[in-house]
Amino acid sequence: MSGSTATAPKQAPAARTGSANPLKAMSQNLRESGIYVAFVVVVLLFAVLTDGLSLSPGNITNIVLQYSYVLVLAIGMLIVIVAGHIDLSVGSVVALTGAISAQLVIGNGQAWYVGVLAALAVGLVIGAWQGFWVAFVGIPAFIVTLAGMLLFRGLTFYVLDNVSLSPFPAQYTKVATGFVPPIFGGYGYDAFTLFIAAFAVLAFAASQVRTRVAKVRYQQVVEALPLFILKLVLVAAVVMAFAWQLANSRGLPIVLIILAVLILTYSVVMRSSVFGRQVYAIGGNLSAAMLSGVNVRWVNFWIFVNMGFLAAVAGVIFSSRSNGAQPSAGNSFELDAIAAAFIGGAAVTGGVGKVQGAMIGGLLVGVISNGMQLLGVDQSLQQVIKGLVLLLAVAFDVFNKRRGGVR
C-alpha cells in the first residue's frame, strides 16, 4: 500500500511531452525527415513498377552487396563535408588500396589478411598525407585531394603495371560476397539472420528506452508515449521484414555486418563525442571554434586520416567484390559518396549533416539505380535521372530551410 503511493509522483516529469499542436509538430518532423519520406516513396514506387521484384529476397541482398562500398565512403565523406572540406581522391584511394592488396595476395601469394591489413595501413598513410597538407600547410582540401586523385590513380597504374590482377583466393572474396554460415541450421530460411535482427531490434529498443528515461530524469521534452511505441514497432517491423527477406535468400552478408558496425560507431561519434562536436564546430564557424579552444589543425588532420582509412575499407570491399584489382577501379566513386552526403542533407558550406542522412542518401541513389536496372532503363537515361535526383534533393533542402528560416 505505502509502496504504491510512494511511486505515484514519479510519473509527473513524463507529462512534458512534445508540441501542443500536432499539426505543427508534424510539419516540423516532415521538414527534418523529408529525405526519409522520399526514400520510402521511392522504394514503394519501384516495388509497384517492378511488380514487387525490387523487394524480392535476392534483390535486397544484391543492393546491400552492390552499394556497401559507396556507403562506407559516404560515412567518411560526410565528416569531411561537415567540417567544410571535400575529398575528391577517394575513388583513386579505393583503387590504390585494392591494387596493393591484390599485388600482395595474388602477386606474392601472401595470406588474405596480410592484403587487408596492408590496404588499411596504406589508407591511413594516405589520409595522413592529405591531412598534413590540408591541416598544417593550409592548402584547400579541394586542391589537395584533386592532386591526390591524380597521384593515387597514377600509383595504382604503377603498382598494377597497367594490367588487372585476379582472382583472389576464396577467403578474400568472402569479405564482400560471403555470408554468415547458418549456425542455427536452415529451415528453408536462415534462422541465424532472424536471430541477429531480433537482437538488433531489442538492442535498439533498449537504447531508445534508456535515452528516454534519461531525458525524463533531466526533465526534458519527450515525444508522447504512444508515438514513441509506434516508432519502435515500425522500426522493428521494417528491420524484421528486411531480415526475413535476407533469410529467405542467402542469409546474412558479412559486409552488412561490417557496414552496420561502421554506421553505428560513426553515428555515435558524430552525435555525442567531443571529436564529433568539434567537427560540427569547425564547419559551423571556424574562427569561433578556434577561439573556443578547438585544436582545428589536429581535428582536420584526423578527419582526413579517417577518410583514408574508410576509403581503404571500401577498397578492400570493392576488390573483394570484383575479385581482383583493375587500374580503373573506383572511378567516380568520390562523386557517388559526395552525392550521398548532400542528398542526405549535408550543407555545402559545412556545419550541417548526419551520418544517418548520408546513409539514406546513398541508399536512395542505390535503390533508384537498382530499380532502373530492373526496369531495363537505358544506361544514359539512368545517369540523367541520378543527376536530377541530386539536384532536386538539394533544392528541396534549400527550399525547406528557406521556409523554416524566414518566419
Added chain:
Amino acid sequence: MTDNTQASTHPNILEMRSITKTFPGVKALSDVSLSVKRGEVHAICGENGAGKSTLMKVLSGVYPHGTYEGEIWFDGQLSTFSGITDSEKAGIAIIHQELALVPFLSIAENLFLGNEVKGRGGLIDWNKTNGEASKLLARVGLDENPTTPIGQLGVGKQQLVEIAKALSKDVKLLILDEPTAALNDNDSEHLLGLLRILQSEGMTSIMISHKLNEIEAISDSVTIIRDGRTIETLDMRADAVTEDRIIRGMVGRDLDSRYPERESHPGEEVLRIEDWTVGHPVQDRRVVDGATLSVRAGEVVGIAGLMGAGRTELAMSVFGRSYGRYLGGQLYKRGVPIQTRSVREAIKHGLAYATEDRKKFGLNLIDDIKRNVSAAALDKLSTAGFVNSNEEIKVAEDSKRSMNIKAPTVAALTGKLSGGNQQKVVLSKWIYSDPDVLILDEPTRGIDVGAKYEIYTIINRLVAAGKAVIVISSELPELLGISDRIYTLSAGRITGEVAAAGASQESLMSLMTKDKKLAAAGAQAGAGTPPVNSTIDQTQEHTA
C-alpha cells in the same frame, strides 16, 4: 496631377499610418505610425526586438505591399512597393549595419555595382565610371582614389562609400541602420557631420541608433518604438529632450542609473601582462608594443583606445596568440609565469576572451544555444571523449535562466537571437568554462540599453564572485561607469593608467590620443630596434 504637385510641397515626406505586421504567432508591429518631415534627420529608438528593423523592412519593400496592414505615403503618393527595387526607384535607400560591399572590387566598381555606367556597345566606360565616382566621393568628403579596392579601407570609410552609393541613385530618403555601431569616435563624428551637410542640401534621413548622445546631437526629432508600438515622437528642438528622457521612453521606466552600483573590493593580483609585444600578421610593424598591465581579483579593469590602437590585438594575442606574431612578453598568473601558446593553454590557465565580433568569432550561428554554451568546456561535460548531452541541456538551461536569455528553448539556433541575447550566449559559454580572468571585448556593442544594463549586472556578479574582468570598450562613459581602473592604449602602447573614479572622458581622450604620431613613428622605426621602455616620458625621449 494636382495631387502630385501638392504632394511635393507637403511638409511630411513620409507618413506610415497604422502599420501592423504579423508573423505566424507573433505581432511584430501593431498600429505603428511614423511621420518624417521633409529635410529633417529623424531618429528611431527602441530596444532590440522592439520592431525598428521590421518597420524599415516594411518601408523598403522587403516585406511587400499586402503582407502588412496600414498605409505608406511617400512623397505624397500611396506606396505599394512589391520589392526593394520599387522603393529604390521611388528614392528610398537603406544602408544596413552589415555593409554590402565587395572587398576585392574597387571603390568605383562598388559604387556602380548593378548600376554600371555603360558606354558604346554596352561595355563599361571606365573613365566615366571613375570620374563619376570621384565626384560622389567628394560629396561625402572621402579623399580616396576610386580605383582603390574596398578591402583596403577602414570600416568608417566603407560606410561613407555606402552613402555615396546611395547618393548615386538620386535618393530622397536615406535610412541608416546603426551607422556608427562599428565606427570609432573620429569616424562617427565625420559621418554625423556628413549627415548635416546632406541635410543642408535638402536630404531627409532616418537614423536607427543606440547611441543616444549622437541622436541628441544630430536629430531633429526622434520616434520611440517599444514592443512593436509607437510610444511617442519627440521634437528634439522644441522640447528639452535629454538622454534620460529617451531611455525612459525606450524601457518604459526610469533607469535609476545606467550602470548598476557595485562595491569594489579588489583582492590579490590575478593576471599580469608584462612587456607584451605583437607584430602585424603580414606587415613588418608592431601592433602592440611593450604593453604592461595587471588585473586583480574582484576588479574590473578597462582598456580604452581608439580603433587601431591595438586593444583587440593585445587581448587576442594574450589569449592563445590568436592574433599576429608574438614578439615578446610574459604573463604572470598570481605571480607565477605562465605560457599561453594556444587557446587551449589559455583556457587551461583560466583565461576567457569574449570577442568583439560575436557573429564572426563568437558563435556557431547555425547551431543551437546549448552547443554554443558548452563549446569552450566540452571536457567538463564528457567522459572518455563522449558528451553527456542531457547534462549539457541542463547546463544550458541553467545559463538561460541565470542570464535571462530570451529564446523558446536551448535548442533554438543562436543565429535567430537578437544581439543582446547572442552576447549573453557568448558570456554563458565563457562563464561555464569557469575562468579566473575574463577579457570582454566590446561586450555591449550593438545591443540595446536594457540588455546593456543586464550585461553590466552580469559583470558585477562575476567580480563579486572574485573573478578578474578586463573590459575593452569604445564607449568611454561605459568604461568610466563600470571599471575600477582604466588603461589607455595608443598606437600599441599603454599611455596611461588612471582610477576610474577620478577620470573624465576628456582626460581619457587626451591619453588615448597622446603621442599618437610619435608613438607610431617610433613603432615603425623601432621595428628592428630593441623594445623601448613603455613609460611615456622615456618614449618621448627615445622618439625625439
